[in-house]
Amino acid sequence: MVYFLNYTRLLAVPPVRPIPTLSKDLIIEILIRVPVKSLVQSQLVCKAWLSLINHPAFVKSQLRHALSTQPHVISPKVIKHETFSLLDVDSRQIVAHLKFPRPRGEVTSVTIVGSANGIVCVAVQFKTTFPVRITDIYLWNPAMRQSKLLPSLFDYESADILSLRALGFGYDEVDHDFKVVVFGVLFPLGTCYAVYSDYRNAWRHISLPEPIRAIRAGTFDVCVNGFLCGMRNKYVMMSFDLNQEVLNCAIKFPVMNLAHAQHFRNCAAKLPVINDDNDHDYELDGEITHVIAFNNSVAVVMLMESNKKINFWTLDDGTTCLRGRGLEASWTPMLSIVLTIPASLIYGYFSNGNLQLAVVMNDVKMLVSCNADKKEARIAPLSVKMADDLHNRVIFKYTESLVSLQGFTDMSAKTTNVGKYSKPLLVLVSLCCLLFFNLSFS
Template sequence: MPKLHMAAQHLTAALLLCEVVMEILSWVPAKPVTRLKLVCKSWNSIISHPHFVKLHLHRSPKNAILLLTLTPALTLDEEEKWGLALTSVESFIQNPSSTLDAQENRHSLHGQDWVSGSCNGLVCVARFLCQPNNDIGDIWFRLLNPLTGFVSENSPCLRVNVHNSFGFGYDESSDSYKVVTVIPDSSGTVTAQVYSFGGSSWKTINSFPAFPFFPEDINGHFIGGTLNWLGLRNPHGADYDWADVTLDMLMIVSFDLKSDTHKQILLPKGIDEIPGQKPILGVWRNSLYLLHDYKNTHFIAWQMKEFGDENSWTQLLKISFHHLGVERLFPAFIFENGNIFMLIGRHRFEVVFYDRRDNSVKHINILANNRYVIAFDYVESLVQPC
């Protein structure tokens, strides 16, 4: 009996030690914690456990961004190349050019790849293949974790046209990652195809109510278990003239990844006329943003403070193009809880950062030589779904 009691004490002590080690390691940044798996078998077991992975994700710093960059071909024999660069918000804003040129934390993608979203440290990459001068082709998706090097198996192939919008997010109810492809046809009918990674087939959702803008809002925005697009009601296909669009045609479609259902979110009541340029949606942390111009003279940003509550739309700022030092601009990304806005200048070779906290404006030429940049909210993680 004393031996049994002693064994129980040893087991209890071992479990307590394991919990202490797990608690300490869960606060270590993602990159060094992956190296700590080599310390011993017990640490490798702790760090690889699904419970630890979720705990570590919850505690990971939320100040990283993922940049999708396009490097142009220098010769006729070369191909354009996409790359993923991981950086902090502060580093990118202070020195964007150095961030894009740095080789550290950079990952190469195929020239036919496209990032369709980022969630919980995973990046969803689409590859579209079609014959020259043909709008119809095959597309499939895979997941990768730039930090751990994890790459998932490809999704089943899907036959689509080039005018598609994508979305990637996490369904907490089923602990699954899903990609959604929104597909219009020439008659104006829009359907959605949903794939859950690890599954064997796509699920068709008929009567999708709107056609997302292409290419301005090609990717759906993930927030609160939903993917959200800004699009047009009954546009009769991708070939439409913005000059013919009316305010009542604009709508936000929110797709619930748990139920595979969609609903409409109303635009802010303060929008009383159609913007001169196509508006876009944005997400930073737990807020949805709507960005647009006003009479081609001002930039306006709205924030939905409580996602899903249409009465919580609040106008964050209205600032003149003159103050920003541009004649025309295109919204690109939001940083720091809606305080810093990244905008693309008229000729798409100049990036403008506006900080509403001190009303400051910073101009950076980072699109020289046809370099293309798209930013995604990102968190480093150890997530590697089955």
């Protein structure tokens, strides 16, 4: 049997339009908006994407975009010694629970020291027969499911035993280095602090010329412009310069004068009236001060006047003062929140220009949202679960990132190979690319 082709008919068929292709720059703009978990999976699509997503320039672009768009905070509250809550303060929702790899041994506490550029520093204390508790410190990227244990700070079996007082973690933007700071008493050297550099992968012990007393135990509250800041005590703030690795423990908190009092009266925001049964089961702590970050500067919130007023101040010329160059701290009064009943202040946090205050009033945990420009304050409703997770003494900003440090190991036992990918993932990414293409050029 013989078949004949109809060439006339073939020539009449219109040419097929070529499939539109996206430029590399456009693909990057799409991918930096994809969640980190999906980006990790997208590395399996092809070798080109693997190379692109692992490139340092792409990692920086993804981080820069995430820092500008993700308003999440991570709560130090631990569930079963291994899980932390990831919260969205603006929507007042629990976004996820971050599971930390459970260390071996009998754990007494797991504490978040700080968070920077998607890396979370975690301190784990173990029960031990030594005079002090053994503390292991980890750096952890929850989104990448990678972590590493830092080198031991000292020899537990020698006389060099450190009594921990304060810990801090931040990113040195000058040297592009993650650093951990431990402050305490090292025998027989006396009062000192130690600094871990991820770049050096080593600790550096620094002795202080004079012993510093009355240091509040805990962690530094915030990291602002390369400075770790926290309370030394109720009257003085301390700061640590991550680049120069210098500690300053002599920054005085603001003291009220007549001009400040008049300013606060003129910019007071009063909360709505709350029914008070005058039968409080919670204990009021008296005057409370918390160090917070505000518009890339240091600020403090202070609970005063019989627990019925919260004053908000910002630090002037913070960089010079924080470096400890002999300049006395100067504070500007910003806003006063007048409470209708006595309260206990848990913490303060800035998000999208609003001051968020976690307080307890009339035995009820609540979030007070304040607008400093409009001098307004309102109570934001919270679910019971959200209230429990939010009401911690310190919370930290957290941003998903692709940052991977030297020495990181994968927490997952699964192994993957380039070229083997999930069809649903590929279809999803392809649809996102086409959608972005159509929206951009329609």
